[in-house]
Amino acid sequence: MIATTPVHPDAPELADYCAGLFGIYVHVPFCTAKCGYCDFASFDGMSDLAGTYVEGLCQEVSKSGISSCDTVFVGGGTPTSLGPDLLGKLIAAIPRSDEAEVTVEANPESLTADVAIAAAAAGANRISIGMQSALPHVLKSLGRRHNFGAVAAAVDAARGAGIGRLNLDLIYGAPGEALADWRQSLDAAIALDPGHISAYSLTVEAGTKLWRQVRDGHCRAPDDDSQAEKMSVAAEILANAGYVRYEVSAWAKPGEACRHNLMYWGGGEYRGFGSGAHSHIGGTRFWNHRDPRSYLSDLGVLSAGSERITSEIEVFDRVSLGMRRAAGVSISELPRGCEGAIDFLSGAGLVLATDGRLRPTAKGFALGNEIVIRLLSVAGSEC
Numbered sequence: 001m002i003a004t005t006p007v008h009p010d011a012p013e014l015a016d017y018c019a020g021l022f023g024i025y026v027h028v029p030f031c032t033a034k035c036g037y038c039d040f041a042s043f044d045g046m047s048d049l050a051g052t053y054v055e056g057l058c059q060e061v062s063k064s065g066i067s068s069c070d071t072v073f074v075g076g077g078t079p080t081s082l083g084p085d086l087l088g089k090l091i092a093a094i095p096r097s098d099e100a101e102v103t104v105e106a107n108p109e110s111l112t113a114d115v116a117i118a119a120a121a122a123g124a125n126r127i128s129i130g131m132q133s134a135l136p137h138v139l140k141s142l143g144r145r146h147n148f149g150a151v152a153a154a155v156d157a158a159r160g161a162g163i164g165r166l167n168l169d170l171i172y173g174a175p176g177e178a179l180a181d182w183r184q185s186l187d188a189a190i191a192l193d194p195g196h197i198s199a200y201s202l203t204v205e206a207g208t209k210l211w212r213q214v215r216d217g218h219c220r221a222p223d224d225d226s227q228a229e230k231m232s233v234a235a236e237i238l239a240n241a242g243y244v245r246y247e248v249s250a251w252a253k254p255g256e257a258c259r260h261n262l263m264y265w266g267g268g269e270y271r272g273f274g275s276g277a278h279s280h281i282g283g284t285r286f287w288n289h290r291d292p293r294s295y296l297s298d299l300g301v302l303s304a305g306s307e308r309i310t311s312e313i314e315v316f317d318r319v320s321l322g323m324r325r326a327a328g329v330s331i332s333e334l335p336r337g338c339e340g341a342i343d344f345l346s347g348a349g350l351v352l353a354t355d356g357r358l359r360p361t362a363k364g365f366a367l368g369n370e371i372v373i374r375l376l377s378v379a380g381s382e383c
C-alpha cells in the first residue's frame with residue numbers, strides 16, 4: 001500500500017515533491033452510454049473490443065520499455081466497465097514501484113464487489129468514483145444512469161476490498177439543479193466520509209449533446225454567477241467538514257491529496273497508454289490516436305502526433321497549472337518583470353505573496369484566468 005503520511009494537502013513541499021514524480025496514465029475508452037455533457041475520448045457500443053484493447057494496451061506498455069513509475073491513474077471512459085478479469089489484467093501490467101499510488105476511476109454502477117476485489121488484488125490502492133450528484137433529477141439531466149444508492153454501494157465495495165483511499169467526483173450547474181440541491185449533494189458525499197472530494201463546474205463543450213440542447217434552446221447553459229455561488233458554497237461546506245482545498249476543484253484530508261494530479265499540475269513527466277492518451281517526456285508531448293480502432297491498428301510509439309515544448313509553452317504551463325494549486329508557484333519561477341502584475345493581483349485580493357510563493361486566494365480560485373493573463377502579459381514572459 002502507498003504510504004499515507006498525513007501531509008497537509010496544500011503544503012508547498014508536497015506539491016513540489018509530486019512535481020518530481022513520474023506517472024503513468026492508462027486510458028480505457030469504453031462507456032455503457034455517452035453522457036450528454038461529455039467530450040472525453042469515450043465511446044459507447046464498443047465493448048466488444050475490450051479484450052483486444054487490453055491486449056493491445058499491454059503490448060504498448062511492454063514496447064515502451066518503461067520499467068517503473070511513482071503514480072498510476074487508470075481513467076476513461078469507464079475502467080470498471082471492463083469487469084474484474086480484464087481490469088485486473090490491465091492494472092497488473094503497469095510497471096510501478098511498490099509504493100506507487102494506483103488510482104482507478106469507477107462508475108457507481110460498475111464498481112461491484114468482484115471488480116473492487118480484482119482491482120485491489122492487482123494493486124489498486126485508490127478509487128475515484130463518479131458520483132456527480134445525489135439527486136435523481138440532477139443525475140437524469142446529466143444523462144447519468146445511477147442513483148445515490150449505487151454510489152453508497154460502490155463505496156462499500158471499495159472499502160470491502162481493502163481500498164480505503166477514495167475520491168468522489170461531483171459536478172455542479174446541471175440544468176435544473178437548485179442551490180439547495182447542490183448543498184444536498186455535498187452533504188451526501190461528505191456523509192460517505194471519503195478522504196477526497198472533487199467538485200467540477202459543468203461546462204458546455206462544443207459538439208456534445210448538451211451543447212446542441214443549449215444551441216437549440218432546450219436548456220440554458222450554466223449561469224456564471226450561479227456557478228460562482230455554487231463554487232463558494234462548496235468551499236464553505238467542505239472546509240467545515242475538514243477538507244482542505246489544494247486545487248481549484250479538489251479537496252482532501254491530510255494524506256489524501258492525489259499525487260498523480262499534483263504531478264500533472266507541477267509539470268511532471270508522464271507516459272500515457274491507450275487510445276487518446278497523451279505523454280510528456282524529455283521536453284516533448286506526444287499522443288495516441290483518439291479512436292480505439294485506429295489506436296489498435298497502429299500500436300506504435302508517437303503514433304498520432306507530437307510537439308516540442310517551447311520555452312513559451314513551458315512558462316505558460318508552469319503558471320497556468322501551478323496557480324491552479326493552493327500551493328501556487330515559487331515567485332522565483334514566475335516570468336521576469338511581473339512584480340507589477342503581482343502587486344495588482346494582490347491589491348485585487350486574487351493572490352497572496354508570502355514566504356517566496358504566490359498563492360491564489362479563494363477569490364483567485366474563481367478568477368484563475370485573470371491571474372494567468374496578468375502574470376503572462378509581462379513583456380517577453382521570460383524567466
Ligand code: SF4
Pocket residue numbers: 030031033034035038039040042076077078107130
Ligand atoms: S461515464 Fe464519464 S467518460 Fe463515460 S460518457 Fe459519462 S462522463 Fe463521459
